[in-house]
Amino acid sequence: MAKTVLIVDDSESIREVVNFTLQNEGYDVLVGVDGEDALQYLDGRTIDIIITDLHMPNLDGLGLIRKVREMDDYKHIPILFLTTESQAAKKMEAKQAGATGWIIKPFVPAKLLSAISRVLR
Amino acid sequence: MIDKFKAKFVEESLDNVNDLEEALFALENDMQSKDLIERIFRAMHSLKGGGAMFGFNHLSDFTHHLENIFDKVRNNKLDVTPDLISLTFSAVDEIKSLLDKGDLTEKEDLDSYHAFMGRIQSFSETGAAASVAESPATTAPVADDGEKTYLISFVPKEELLQNGTNPLFLLDDLHALGEGFSIVYTHKVPSFEPLEPENNYCLWQILLTTTESLNEIKDVFIFVEDECDLTVEEVCSGGFEVNQGIKKLISNARSANSLIKVSDLKILLKKDEPAAKETEIKDTEDKEQKKKKAFKEHKISSIRVSSMKIDELVNLVSELVTVQAQLSVYADKKGENDILGLAENVQKLSRQLRDNAFEISLIPMQSELMRFQRLVRDLSKELGKEIDFVIEGGDIELDKNIIEHLTDPLLHILRNSVDHGIEMPDERVAAGKSPKGNIYFKAYHAGANVLIEVTDDGKGINVEDIRKKAIAKGIIDDTADLSDKEILNLIFTSGFSTRETVSDVSGRGVGMDVVRKKISEIRGEVSIDSEAGQGTTITLRLPLTLSIIDGLLVKVVDNQYVIPISSIEKIFALNQGQLKNSFNKVVVIDNEQIPYVDMRDVFKEEKAEMEVPQMILVKHDDKRLGLLVDEVLGEYQTVVKPLGRYLKTHEVVSGASILGDGTISLVIDTNRVLQMNSSGKFKGKKKEEGTKREEF
Numbered sequence: 001m002a003k004t005v006l007i008v009d010d011s012e013s014i015r016e017v018v019n020f021t022l023q024n025e026g027y028d029v030l031v032g033v034d035g036e037d038a039l040q041y042l043d044g045r046t047i048d049i050i051i052t053d054l055h056m057p058n059l060d061g062l063g064l065i066r067k068v069r070e071m072d073d074y075k076h077i078p079i080l081f082l083t084t085e086s087q088a089a090k091k092m093e094a095k096q097a098g099a100t101g102w103i104i105k106p107f108v109p110a111k112l113l114s115a116i117s118r119v120l121r
Numbered sequence: 122m123i124d125k126f127k128a129k130f131v132e133e134s135l136d137n138v139n140d141l142e143e144a145l146f147a148l149e150n151d152m153q154s155k156d157l158i159e160r161i162f163r164a165m166h167s168l169k170g171g172g173a174m175f176g177f178n179h180l181s182d183f184t185h186h187l188e189n190i191f192d193k194v195r196n197n198k199l200d201v202t203p204d205l206i207s208l209t210f211s212a213v214d215e216i217k218s219l220l221d222k223g224d225l226t227e228k229e230d231l232d233s234y235h236a237f238m239g240r241i242q243s244f245s246e247t248g249a250a251a252s253v254a255e256s257p258a259t260t261a262p263v264a265d266d267g268e269k270t271y272l273i274s275f276v277p278k279e280e281l282l283q284n285g286t287n288p289l290f291l292l293d294d295l296h297a298l299g300e301g302f303s304i305v306y307t308h309k310v311p312s313f314e315p316l317e318p319e320n321n322y323c324l325w326q327i328l329l330t331t332t333e334s335l336n337e338i339k340d341v342f343i344f345v346e347d348e349c350d351l352t353v354e355e356v357c358s359g360g361f362e363v364n365q366g367i368k369k370l371i372s373n374a375r376s377a378n379s380l381i382k383v384s385d386l387k388i389l390l391k392k393d394e395p396a397a398k399e400t401e402i403k404d405t406e407d408k409e410q411k412k413k414k415a416f417k418e419h420k421i422s423s424i425r426v427s428s429m430k431i432d433e434l435v436n437l438v439s440e441l442v443t444v445q446a447q448l449s450v451y452a453d454k455k456g457e458n459d460i461l462g463l464a465e466n467v468q469k470l471s472r473q474l475r476d477n478a479f480e481i482s483l484i485p486m487q488s489e490l491m492r493f494q495r496l497v498r499d500l501s502k503e504l505g506k507e508i509d510f511v512i513e514g515g516d517i518e519l520d521k522n523i524i525e526h527l528t529d530p531l532l533h534i535l536r537n538s539v540d541h542g543i544e545m546p547d548e549r550v551a552a553g554k555s556p557k558g559n560i561y562f563k564a565y566h567a568g569a570n571v572l573i574e575v576t577d578d579g580k581g582i583n584v585e586d587i588r589k590k591a592i593a594k595g596i597i598d599d600t601a602d603l604s605d606k607e608i609l610n611l612i613f614t615s616g617f618s619t620r621e622t623v624s625d626v627s628g629r630g631v632g633m634d635v636v637r638k639k640i641s642e643i644r645g646e647v648s649i650d651s652e653a654g655q656g657t658t659i660t661l662r663l664p665l666t667l668s669i670i671d672g673l674l675v676k677v678v679d680n681q682y683v684i685p686i687s688s689i690e691k692i693f694a695l696n697q698g699q700l701k702n703s704f705n706k707v708v709v710i711d712n713e714q715i716p717y718v719d720m721r722d723v724f725k726e727e728k729a730e731m732e733v734p735q736m737i738l739v740k741h742d743d744k745r746l747g748l749l750v751d752e753v754l755g756e757y758q759t760v761v762k763p764l765g766r767y768l769k770t771h772e773v774v775s776g777a778s779i780l781g782d783g784t785i786s787l788v789i790d791t792n793r794v795l796q797m798n799s800s801g802k803f804k805g806k807k808k809e810e811g812t813k814r815e816e817f
Contacts, residue, residue, distance in 0.1 A: 010167075011133060011167050011170075011171055012129060012133050012425070013126050013129045013130040013133050013171055013174075013175065014170070014171060014174065016126050016129060017126050017174065020126075055162075055163045055166050055167070082170075084166070084169065084170055084173075095346075095347070100344065101343050101344040102343055104336070104340060105170040105173065105174060106170065106173035106174040106181075107174070118290075118344065119344070
């Protein structure tokens with residue numbers, strides 16, 4: 001069965017690239033525009049992995065990660081976040097919040113896919 | 122495939138830049154606001170991340186350095202100063218141009234780009250010098266041209282295997298980055314009895330020669346960082362050879378149950394260059410991370426649709442309205458209750474649909490307002506004036522085409538207000554005003570129109586000056602008896618400029634006459650009000666949309682035409698005598714000589730004697746012209762549709778409209794009729810329709 005990926009980013013262009021890449025690879029993709037928006041998908045359905053941006057309005061990536069880690073149904077799913085290398089401190093913070101790993105922006109599709117398959121394998 | 126998303130990125134980034142600019146304006150007034158700084162930082166962050174993804178490398182680099190500055194601001198290591206804001210404003214301009222041009226190739230562009238980069242970097246550094254604490258070294262992605270050799274020491278903890286990580290995969294990943302040599306240490310593997318099969322007891326060192334950056338190497342281990350001790354040390358630039366010396370080093374290390382040291386390696390692989398610096402890549406924790414706050418920013422509640430799709434929708438809806446009208450006619454004829462009821466419902470729905478579709482095609486002025494704010498800010502700084510610019514009604518929505526046509530005239534009006542209207546601070550004080558001038562920009566609805574007022578409390582316009590100037594320029598007679606209002610309106614006449622010397626600011630070869638022309642092109646009107654010493658108000662009256670017009674339906678022989686009501690001044694019923702006695706196509710009405718054209722000539726219709734010829738008096742600028750038609754049918758609100766390819770070059774019609782009964786009527790472009798008449802195109806017996814459009 002196809003794995004379901006929830007992507008969360010406030011940038012439409014990034015969302016589209018990630019969406020396009022993942023769908024091409026046969027993943028089922030859910031899309032959230034910010035943390036708040038993403039939470040509505042966590043309603044009991046099966047989600048295999050979450051990929052989230054950190055800087056977002058309303059509920060940012062860190063907040064989302066913390067919330068997910070508190071949910072009984074979802075606290076074990078892997079969460080990757082998108083970040084740039086100048087954000088060393090943010091990475092640690094996200095890790096402490098419960099993120100599984102990160103993907104450095106900019107990424108090429110291959111890198112994104114390998115990061116996901118590494119977590120899902 | 123990235124190209125597919127590039128356009129979207131640019132569009133989105135322009136929004137980001139707008140947001141950035143908006144936040145900067147706000148920051149200028151409230152330099153302590155954490156929210157605003159956070160907003161600015163985030164906009165830059167998106168630009169940087171997206172820029173790198175979509176191949177805007179210069180943009181990405183540029184915003185990276187800006188972001189660093191604001192990261193320091195965010196962490197209280199740098200203060201917000203007017204200098205910083207000015208620098209960022211000009212940076213915003215650079216970002217816009219980078220978005221426009223993509224990666225730079227012209228030498229000129231590159232030079233100015235690098236100069237600007239230098240400014241930002243030095244600002245970032247001097248700012249940091251003045252700051253309290255040393256900021257954590259940001260690991261800037263340094264693109265290394267040459268190869269370097271690193272010693273990677275990977276010491277996993279025993280529980281590494283338990284989260285499913287296979288360390289050999291990581292080694293594979295490392296080897297994919299370049300030329301590698303792995304050394305495995307097994308001295309920690311216990312004897313069989315205490316050995317836990319689920320634990321890992323091995324450690325590795327890898328010598329890797331690669332062109333990739335440190336970060337790239339670090340990335341390989343991102344998922345196991347907590348489960349291992351990792352150091353990456355630079356050994357030397359260039360590659361290495363596994364020679365006897367290294368082999369000896371390895372066997373020595375193994376027998377001593379320790380790892381090889383980078384210092385020993387360096388001696389072995391010593392090159393001519395000075396010792397390379399060691400780099401630790403363990404992340405240092407930054408305790409001063411500020412907690413983000415809830416932003417009061419808009420949740421994304423809108424979608425972006427290409428304007429072509431909207432145009433298509435509006436087009437289809439107006440077609441639907443036409444068909445619906447035909448249905449109503451048919452239902453009336455049949456008189457069956459079922460059909461009548463249906464037709465009524467369809468009518469109701471299609472009206473709602475039409476209103477909705479038109480509403481969708483309107484956009485708020487917001488994005489243009491930013492340019493106005495920038496203009497006032499930059500210009501007042503340049504001129505040494507202090508000005509408060511207040512905007513009201515920025516959320517008023519207008520047709521996209523109108524907004525596009527509106528920007529230049531409004532910029533000109535504002536430029537005038539700042540340059541000519543508002544006085545220097547000392548002049549203002551002398552006149553008993555506060556040293557700070559005010560410019561109000563106000564937009565609001567008035568019926569089917571939108572009014573935009575630009576008001577300043579500057580020195581106003583001296584009516585007598587205008588009169589004298591107009592006389593000197595030969596625009597009016599010195600005996601002309603004009604009201605103040607009429608005199609003020611003279612500034613819209615072409616060739617009028619109140620200043621002797623054309624200043625650098627407002628003198629761009631454009632006068633208020635051009636403003637009026639541009640506004641009338643979108644069927645708007647402009648008027649002026651001014652009181653010497655008190656200030657000036659310029660008012661624009663604009664239609665909500667260009668695709669619906671209030672028209673007068675007229676008949677020329679058997680065809681119906683629409684004349685936009687906004688351009689009509691009066692309608693006269695003439696008698697044959699008046700026409701017969703007219704000379705050179707001029708009739709005298711109310712003691713005024715009015716030139717006229719017979720629309721039958723224009724449309725090359727058969728000429729029969731009209732019973733009661735109707736003359737529609739239209740005006741544009743200061744020119745007036747009577748259009749002779751057979752019959753006036755009445756007022757009519759109509760949807761203007763573009764003409765097809767064949768009629769596009771026709772000069773006197775600007776569009777077409779479908780009437781309720783399905784017949785098509787052409788919309789007459791009165792401005793062009795006027796223009797063609799004054800250039801003598803209708804005069805000769807042989808009329809030829811030119812295909813070249815004259816530019817305004």
